[in-house]
Structures are given as C-alpha cells and as structure tokens.
Amino acid sequence: MVSRENRVIAGSFVLFVLAIVGLLALETVTGVAAGEYPLVAFLVVYGLPVVAPQLYLAATGSGDVSPRTRVRFAVAFSGVFALVIVGGADVDWSWSIAFDDLETVQYTLLGAIGIGAFAGLLCYEVLEGYRSSTADTAP
Template sequence: MVSRENRVIAGSFVLFVLAMVGWFVLENATGIADGDHPLVMFLVLYGLPVVLPQLYLAATGDGGVTPRTRVRFAVAFSGLFALVTVGSAGVRWSWSTAFDDLEMLQYTLLGAIGIGAFGGLFCYEVLAGYRSSMADTAP
C-alpha cells in the first residue's frame, strides 16, 4: 500500500507535468518564451513539485517528519533555488536597472525571495534557539 505522503508527492508531480505541458502549449500558441517570465517558471519548476507538497504535509501533520522540519526544508529549498535562478541568469543588477523592464523586475523579486527566505529562516532559528535556552534556565 502506498503511503499518503507518497501519494501527495506523486500528485504534485502530476500537477507539475500538467503545468509544464500547459506552459509549452501556451508558448507555442503565443510565442512567449519561458525565459521571458522567470518568476512564473520558478513557481512552476520549484513550487509545484517540491514546496507545495511539503507545506501541505506540514499543515496536515502526516508522516514521521515534524511540520517544523517540512517548513524549514520548503523555505530553504525555495530560497536556494531562487538565488541559483538569479545567479545562473547572469543578470547585471543595479538600482537603476532593477525596475526597467518586466524581466529585470522578476529577477529582482526572485533575489528578494531568496534573500528573504534565508533571512527569515535565520531569524526564526535564532529566536527558537533563544527561547529554548531561556526555557532551560527558567526556574
């Protein structure tokens, strides 16, 4: 018997394949290339198959993995791949060009997602560590 966690992950993969097929059909019909919309491609390539099932399983609390670990994985994974996407594009970013066109704006948002994810995760872990150390020293 297949576990619920495996069914959720398989379902997200099927959703990912359907989204990619839909994207290619739209690309052929309109002539819009996938490189023109890096934010949408980031959400389809990384959000659907990896982040969405982890957040769903964290919300339902199923499986042997704690919800906190699932959320941390989803945040770290999305932050890492947002920064990898921006870095691999070879974008020459500056304040004067950050909002010039839609593509540059999307890469700027991806960079903000990556930095924000790691910054938020770092702050959360520091706060959790502080709270656990204060609980250990409380009378």
C-alpha cells in the same frame, strides 16, 4: 499500500506535468515562451513539485518527518534555488537599476525571495533557540 506522503508527492508531480503541458500549450497558442519569465519558471519548476507537497504535509502534520523540518526544507531550498536562478542571470546589476524591464523586475523579485527566505529562516531559528534557552532556565 502506498503511504499518504508518497501520494501527495505523486499528486504534486502530476500537477507539475500538467503545468508544463499547459505552459507549452500556451506558448504554442500565444507565442510567449515561459522560459522568458523566470519568476513563472521558478514557481512552476520548483514550487509545484518541491515546496507545495512539503508545506501541505507540514500543515496536515502527517508522516514521520516533523512539520518544522518540512518547513525548514521548503524555505532553505527555495532560497537556494531562487539565488541559483538569479546567479545565472545575464542582468547588469547596478545601484541605478531601471525597473522598466520586466525581466529585471522578475530577477530582482527572485533575489528578494532567496535572501528573504534565508533571513526569515535565520530569524526563526534564532527566536526558537532563544525560546528554548529561556524555557530551560525558567524556575
């Protein structure tokens, strides 16, 4: 019998394939390539097959892995993936970035997602460490 965790992951992979087929059909009809939009590519390529099942399994609390570990995995790897995409971008970063270019805005949002994911994870871990240390010393 297939475990619930494997069914959720397989279902998210099916959604991923359907999203790719939909994007290819949309590209054929409209002529707009999904590869021109890095934020959409990030959400489809990484969000559906990796983050969505981990967050769903964390919310339902099923499986052998703790929900906290699932959320950590989803946040850490989404931050890494977002920063890898931004690192490979051919964008001229300067202090006077003009946000009139949609591609620059999308790469800036991806950078904010990556940095925000790591900052949020760091703050969460520091807060949890503080809570566990104060719980150990309480009378």
